[in-house]
Amino acid sequence: MFARIRNGLVVFLATLPFAASGALASFGVEEPEVEGHHLWDVDDPVDGFHHLWEEVMMDIIIIGVIFALITLYFLIKYRRKHNGQEGRPPKLSRAAKMGWVLIPVAIFMADDLFLAAEGWTLWKKYREVPENNIEIELESAMWSFNFTYPNGIETYNELRVPAGTPILVRMTSRDVVHSLYMPDFKVKEDSMPGRITYLWFLPKKVGEHVMTCAEYCGVMHSMMHGKVIVMTPENYQSWYKQEQAKLVEGGAGS
């Protein structure tokens, strides 16, 4: 029996990396940053996310595989060989009964509290907004994301941001509950009427990312999406000034 357990363990350890990497690959690996833009002294929660995600995946895959293999082994080993056969339940002493409760409880709790502590550290990163951010207001409505920049520029379903600066989105809603979800930045937050909530993220790589509504808001819920456009700081500045000029012009003309 021990030989079988040993063989099982070998198989398990051999397959583990494949199973783990398969699960992890789907969530993407950190992408290289833009050249010329050096690392900002901002602790990006997305890095912490990937780290914790890998840890949790490892954790649950190990637990899951161990339990599944033991179950499979028992199901095969203890099948009924002849009619009328009965089980031979182990007789547990009082100490064994307590042990079978206390030891697993201690292990589960240690794991839970470890993950909770890690999760909490990361949570604080997600919620503590770094200095020198750009604060953009969001009012969501059925069915669009309406952003207002500090200088009064308004955009719809389009969030233009410079790479390298933390972006704080302070949000509320005009009508029903919506949720700003940006899958690439691993963050979402509900925007609700009568309440003000926020999220922040660090755009690093120039390019376009999806933003989409994650809280059911009616017929056009799935059509409520837009783009996060990460620009180089220079491009962003020229866009920002240009739009501001248009705004002033428009204001003067009216």
Added chain:
Amino acid sequence: MSTKTGKGKVIAEWIFTTDHKRVGILYLIGSLAAFLVAGLLAMVIRMELSEVGPQVTDPNTYNVMLYFHGAAMILGFQIPALTGFLANYLIPLQIGAKDVAFPRLNALSLWLFWMGIILALLTFVVPDPPDIMWTGYPPYSIISPGNTALYASTVLFMGFASIAGGVNLITTIIYMRAPGMTWGKLNMFVWTTLGAFIIQLVFVPVLGSAVIMLTMDKYLGTHFFNPASGGDVLLYQNLFWFYSHPAVYVILLPVLGIIFDITATFARNRIFNYWACVVGGVGGIVLISGEVWVHHLFTSGMPNWIRVGMMVSTLLISVPVGIMVLSLIGTLYRGAIEFKTPMLYAAGFIFLFLIGGLTGIPHAIASLDLALSDTHFVVAHFHYVMAVSGTFAIVGGVYYLFPKFTGKMYHEGLGKIGFVVTFIGANITFFFMFLVGLGGMPRRYFDYSHMPELQDLQQIVTYGAFILAAGLFITLASWLVGLFKGKKAEDNPWGSRSLEWTTKSPPGPGNWAEVPDCTDYDPYGYGEDR
């Protein structure tokens, strides 16, 4: 009862029945009807999502179908099949009672349930069907053109049925046990159902008041959830999940209970560490169940202190659940397992439940949930842990009790084929749904034109769903063949030691000629060395 004869008499007998076995069977028929309709709608939903762009429906119809699928599967299928059918049918038989404590109240709860089912089905008849999802969050449910009152009434009927059933069966378990039936001789199913009913009694009224407030907001102009007049939209979400998360354990507990009983019977083995499972497992789940609801609101701007508290309590729910899973796997140890169809479902359940339970851990961690909540990842998670695991337990339970409540044997071959097809289909469907969720697809989406890269995965999910549906139809065929052509069942076809199998198949009125004496009884009294 009356002087009528023939068919009319039989139908009247069933409608006005107070016999717990008939009440149970009528619960089963109603819940399977809900399962069939909601399941067929799931097929349409999967067809819609199989490709980018509108496929077979329009967004309005799609949202109504999604609403019905969620509400009917949870309120109309799983809870009634477990706490209605299984609990009503099994508990008096397992504790040695002739009926439940209040047979007429039992009939009332059945009628309320059926009215709830009929109301829910009216969704397809009324001109303004609800499109507010089974959660019914305001303010959308207040300004929606859909019929919020229909939703609220359905919830209320089902809720009153649950409360009546809960009062009844808790009383039954406490006061109606046969002589000699001590607490230590109760089946795991009795213990878990007791836990589930305690949760129902504590939390259902909260949901009831939430939907009543919602109805008043929409139709009478009150402002509980209207921020413009000092109300709060988050109040509803808190009240809703204050019930609806414990509702998950209302489903989980009887599910584990019936799986324990099936496993013990077919492994001819004792429950491993019975009291740990009862006190630590069932007791622990009941205790923690009400302190975790904020994990549904991790992205809703709740204060930090409650988020960290509920993150820890949510992770800690793995402790009592872990104890029960250990006992379940331990029940296989040194058993003599016979793989009849019910046992296949119990064995399959363990694997599905492992995947479903463990994928709950990233959700429990608030900082990971920021990326995962309200995506297809959470949809896959709760389908594994609740929908598929729960349905496996219900289907396994129906197979297990089929000889008892019909007096016939189901078709074993079709049953086994049905299991294999269902198991494969369920895993294809929901494992790939995890990947769709990781790709960033939010739930309740009619279309995903801005995420076209997900189409390949979505198609696999749809194929899986059709395999799953085929498996369930084979299962249905195995039951129907058994019902009409099956051979007559023995009183105890599985060789179980549990009390319900000492009755005739099917049991007559009053279950036993005399109330059984349980002094030397042990529901799990297996073992060659005894």
